[in-house]
Amino acid sequence: MSTALDFSINHSPDFPLLELRLAAGQQVFAEPSAMVTMSPSLDMSAGIKGGLVKGLGRALGGESLIVNTFTAKAGRAELALAPGGLGDVMHYNVGATGTGLMLQSGAFLAHGQGVSINGKWGGARGFFSGNGLVMLRASGSGDLFFNGFGAVLPVDVDGGYIVDTGYVLAFEETLNYEVTTVPGLRPRGLGKLKTFFLGGEGLVCRFSGRGKVWVQTRQIGSYLGWVYPFRPTKNRG
Amino acid sequence: MSTYLGGVFDDALPEGRAAATITVWRHGVEARLEAGKVYTIRSEVLRLERGGSTGRMLFIRGQDPRLTLFSEAPGLLEEIGTTSGLEARNAVATLTAEVAKTRRATLSLWLIAAAVLVVLGLVTPPLFRVAVDGAVGQLPLSLDVKLGDLASSEITSFGPAITDERAAGLATEILERLRPHLPPDIAALDLKITVIESAEVNAFALPGGRMAVLSGLLKRADDVNMVAAVFAHELMHVRHRHGIRALVQSAGVLALVSVVFGDATGIVALLAQGGVLATLTHYGREHESQADLDGVALTAAAGFDPAGMPAFFRKLKEIAPSSEVQEALSWMSSHPSHEERIAAIEALIPSLTRGEDPPMNHTLEAARAALRGE
Ligand SMILES: [Zn+2]
Numbered sequence: 001m002s003t004a005l006d007f008s009i010n011h012s013p014d015f016p017l018l019e020l021r022l023a024a025g026q027q028v029f030a031e032p033s034a035m036v037t038m039s040p041s042l043d044m045s046a047g048i049k050g051g052l053v054k055g056l057g058r059a060l061g062g063e064s065l066i067v068n069t070f071t072a073k074a075g076r077a078e079l080a081l082a083p084g085g086l087g088d089v090m091h092y093n094v095g096a097t098g099t100g101l102m103l104q105s106g107a108f109l110a111h112g113q114g115v116s117i118n119g120k121w122g123g124a125r126g127f128f129s130g131n132g133l134v135m136l137r138a139s140g141s142g143d144l145f146f147n148g149f150g151a152v153l154p155v156d157v158d159g160g161y162i163v164d165t166g167y168v169l170a171f172e173e174t175l176n177y178e179v180t181t182v183p184g185l186r187p188r189g190l191g192k193l194k195t196f197f198l199g200g201e202g203l204v205c206r207f208s209g210r211g212k213v214w215v216q217t218r219q220i221g222s223y224l225g226w227v228y229p230f231r232p233t234k235n236r237g
Numbered sequence: 238m239s240t241y242l243g244g245v246f247d248d249a250l251p252e253g254r255a256a257a258t259i260t261v262w263r264h265g266v267e268a269r270l271e272a273g274k275v276y277t278i279r280s281e282v283l284r285l286e287r288g289g290s291t292g293r294m295l296f297i298r299g300q301d302p303r304l305t306l307f308s309e310a311p312g313l314l315e316e317i318g319t320t321s322g323l324e325a326r327n328a329v330a331t332l333t334a335e336v337a338k339t340r341r342a343t344l345s346l347w348l349i350a351a352a353v354l355v356v357l358g359l360v361t362p363p364l365f366r367v368a369v370d371g372a373v374g375q376l377p378l379s380l381d382v383k384l385g386d387l388a389s390s391e392i393t394s395f396g397p398a399i400t401d402e403r404a405a406g407l408a409t410e411i412l413e414r415l416r417p418h419l420p421p422d423i424a425a426l427d428l429k430i431t432v433i434e435s436a437e438v439n440a441f442a443l444p445g446g447r448m449a450v451l452s453g454l455l456k457r458a459d460d461v462n463m464v465a466a467v468f469a470h471e472l473m474h475v476r477h478r479h480g481i482r483a484l485v486q487s488a489g490v491l492a493l494v495s496v497v498f499g500d501a502t503g504i505v506a507l508l509a510q511g512g513v514l515a516t517l518t519h520y521g522r523e524h525e526s527q528a529d530l531d532g533v534a535l536t537a538a539a540g541f542d543p544a545g546m547p548a549f550f551r552k553l554k555e556i557a558p559s560s561e562v563q564e565a566l567s568w569m570s571s572h573p574s575h576e577e578r579i580a581a582i583e584a585l586i587p588s589l590t591r592g593e594d595p596p597m598n599h600t601l602e603a604a605r606a607a608l609r610g611e
Contacts, residue, residue: 098244098256098307102290141256156253173290174244174307209288209296210246210254210305 004093005112005143013088013151018081018110022072029067030081030110038070039077045069083109083147090152090214092170095141099211100173103136107146107169114142137173146170150218161207166219172211179205239316243268243308245276259308261316265325266297268306276304280322285314285332373482378422378445381481385445392449396435399452403607404432407599408450411465415472418538418592423476430468434608438553442471444480452608459552461601462536462545469539470532470546477531479524526581533582533589540594543586547579 005028006021017036020028032046046068070079083089092101094115108117118137138144148169155161157175165179207213241259245268257268257276265279278299286296289307295314297306318329399405408430416424428446435451442448448471450464458464474480529546537543 095242096256097252097254098242099289099294100309158253171290173309174246174294174296175290176288177290 003113003142007091007143007145009089009091009145014086016082016087016089016147018089018145020079020081022070022077022079024072024075026072027113028070028079028081028110029112029115030070031108032068034081034083034109035068035070036080036082038079041072041074042077042079043071043073045071081110081145085147085149085220087147087149087216087218088152089145089147090154090170092138092144092146093142094138094144097172100137100139101144101170102173103138103146103170104168105135107148108136108138109145109147111138111145112143115140115144146214148214148216149220149223150216153215153217155213155215156211157207157213158210159208161213162204163207163213163215164219165205166222167215167217168205168213169216170214171207172213174209175211175213176208177205178208239312241308241310241313241316243306243310243313245270246303246305246307247276248303257306259306259310259313261313261320263321265321266306266317276306278304278306280325283317283321283325283328285317285328287332287336370482373478376481378426378478380444381475381478382426382445384481385443385447389443389447392431392433392443392447395437395439395449395451396433399432399434399608401607403599404452404455404604407455407461407464407597407601407604408432408468410597410599411461411468412448412472414541415465415469415535415539418535419472419476423472426475428472428475440467440471442475444475444478446472446475448472448475455601455604456608457552457556458549458601460545461597462542463549463552464545464601465536465539465541466532466543466546466549469535469541470528472535473528473531474524477524477527479528482524483521526578529578529582530585533585537586537589537591540592542594543589543591547582547586550579550582 003026005026006023008019010017010019022028022042035044038044070077089109094101094111111117116139118139146169152169171177239260243257243259244254245257246254255270255272257270260267260269263280265277266283268276278297282299284298286298288294288296289309291309294307294309297308297317298304314329314332317325318333319326412428412430416428423446426446428448430448430450432455433449433451436453437451438453438457440448440450440454448468450468454467455464458467533543533546536545
């Protein structure tokens, strides 16, 4: 599409900043509070993009109901965006390979014109992955920016690939996936229950077919578990 | 003739794939890249497959194993079936039959799953209970603590914590008097109680021993024995691990379904995703009577008057109808004060030996004054 965005992602992977240079008339849609800096000539409006139903779908996918729209009304303008968490920002050209992209909930940062983001019922698969029941689906054609936790590795899958559910950030729709226990590690009976409770260890996403998977190198749940003992505690009255 | 948006996998392409526009002809299926390159898979060698993340992606292959066309566009399969050559039509028919077969198989899996749930949940509840008991026995007590921590943030949703020593100190003193009479592993837990400012007559304990009492209960209770009765009852939910039991009961079904079918159904997952606090503090009738009977024994052992428990239940019954604050009696709504329940407690009391009753450092009167802001 002719509306391709001029962008650069700097300071990756820890503290990335997405810098966009918009031509007159170009629009960027970003999650609220992602804006770091912007040209004064840039017009910003908040709204429920794509109507309430789509908005609710996004909300179920862990994103805000509201999407901020930035429009370069008066000529060229610059915009810098940052994700809320600590992790790299990735660019994906939706439609360039003929397939949509599935994103873990909360991974959306921004997109250009021509892309639409919907909540997609992930069923129990999403539930087990610890990311809620709804995933996000990006379709259409145009630029998409999403963020992970830690560094993000794009992996070309051809055949089969296994990723721990907590580390799956995004994947192309040409891939089949299934959430199962680690092969060979399948515990029997009560052992299964035990594993299920004690941290969701042993649940993996098994991909098959062909397409790209984006793997993040940190998992929010494990990270919170690591930080938890250091939290300040209140004195009891 | 229509065109469909999709793509091509071809190892010769820079990224190994590219977007393409797909057209169906009599002689085969054609994919045209934006760059102009055209791929054709002839009708007589055409193989079709459904898959992808959504299960709706159509993959089209021919003799060359490195070449695959794909599209999720609706209508493409139908057009291949009507437009292209006889061999392609056979491929469509084969795929359609396969899809129908998978659908039937999925449906029968659903039916089996439903049957298994019915059998487990309804026809043989004792068996299910044994399974739950076994599972809970396998889980360490530290898990109760973790779960309690998870839900503890919801405690403050009832209101702000009261730190006045007269109220907080009374609650803690009662708890500490009960503690030594609990089994050692439970007594060793980090038992804590918070007084929350709220008109509700309520108290609850989370797995792992974090407790809360709402100030409405302290205002309504006649004496310390009534307060101790409620605390003891709640502590027995902790001791018997009723919260985690409730969770295993709902999640156990989920785990079972996933073991049997590899992937549980979304509906079951939804059921399990209810409010954490609600799941952890909503107990069955059996758990309640267990908490009553063991709780009243606990109050007696700790030197409180065991008559405080039936008296408190009576009091709830008596204020409920005359009061407009029906919802304020929320402990009662989750703990219906049936006559039989009171009778069961009273039947037990004569057999209990009451422990020593040392004078309290804190009084209910002083705590009430603190709550009134005096
Ligand atoms: Zn109870």
